[in-house]
Amino acid sequence: MVTLTGNTVYLRALEPEDLEFIYAIENHEPAWEVSNTQTPYSRFLIRQYLANAHQDIYEAKQLRLAICKTGSSDAIGLIDLFDFDPANQRAGVGIIIKDDGERSKGVGKEALGLLINYTFTHLRLHQLYANIGLHNAASIRLFSNFGFVEIGIKKDWNRTKTGYADEAMYQLINTN
Helix, strand or coil: CHHHECCCEEEEECCHHHHHHHHHHHCCHHHHHHHCCCCCCCHHHHHHHHHCCCCCHHHHCCEEEEEEECCCCCEEEEEEEEEEECCCCEEEEEEEECCHHHCCCCHHHHHHHHHHHHHHHCCCCCEEEEEEECCCHHHHHHHHHCCCEEEEEEEEEEEECCEEEEEEEEEEECCC
16 A cells, blocks of 8 residues: 555554564553553454454554554564544544664655655544653654644553652644
């Protein structure tokens, strides 16, 4: 699909072969604070999730896509639409690049741009939003570069190892 293909990355549907990749991401404890994960995921649960990944976004109310480099089918990250609300034409967005060595190279920026274009042209959404911890400067910068605007701060929203952390909500309105 041309809409999901960029210059250096493309987005694709999940495949059964992505099991170990997703298992590694979902069980990487440092990412749990930003993904609201409380417990580890088993391979069994992820296998079940992958078996149902064929569900339409209108049925599942979410869409998870693998981020791959052009010329490779190996995933380097995931980008998600969640809380899909067709009645109000909105969805939340989340993104993670697995390895530190792949970050700050523009792959997240290109992937997010592809997803925004897809949601506004094909799904005809009116708005997207992202929940970002105030300490996550890289994500704030990424989403802000696409015109996402901070619309509020949720105080003491996420429990961390050292207490509680605030979380900002960013919103992008489709003006076309």
